[in-house]
Amino acid sequence: QLQLQESGPGLVKPSETLSLTCTVSGGSISSSSYFWDWIRQPPGKGLEWIGRVYYSGSTYYNPSLKSRVTISLDTSKNQFSLTLSFVTAADTAVYYCARGAAAGTAGWLDPWGQGTLVTVSS
């Protein structure tokens, strides 16, 4: 059974870079059948899709975050990562990683990690 687990600092200072890692167990991130996605949920707000990476390294980002976001793979560790630069309080959120299907127009996300809360504060 595929499982995903987010990890990283829970507190980041304004203007610094947020870095999170998603460790995948029970399956390989090198599969051509899937994308690997990041999503976030600010406190009291809805879900926001951040972006995704394919096994080839191709990436797609939310245009609203594109200038500050990088998503990458580490196939040797079966992990993928998110970096978000120049963070502000508006980037405070629970960050989730998830697997996305890569067939045709498939864009649903399953499974997800439990999420990790990142607070931006000095």
Next chain:
Amino acid sequence: EIVMTQSPATLSVSPGERATLSCRASQSVSSNLAWYQLKPGQAPRLLIYGASTRATGIPARFSGSGSGTEFTLTISSLQSEDFALYYCQQYNNWPPMYTFGQGTKLEIK
């Protein structure tokens, strides 16, 4: 950007009764719509994809319908574990720019 609007924001229903949640897209997304259940401290769970296909392991009391701009998630007989937040997501774009609704909180009446 395709805007997804869910209604109502909060739905109060008694256990054993039916719950009907709505999701509207600002433009057609065909059947490229998914529903998720979120509970505090737990991984979000995929319920429905393709507007009406239940994900693996999802009980038959969950059903999805609709296409184009209007979608519905129905829970036929609410169990205690069903009281949670529900979100719809469209995935009709390529390159991808996925958007979610603002969520419906399903609470015990």
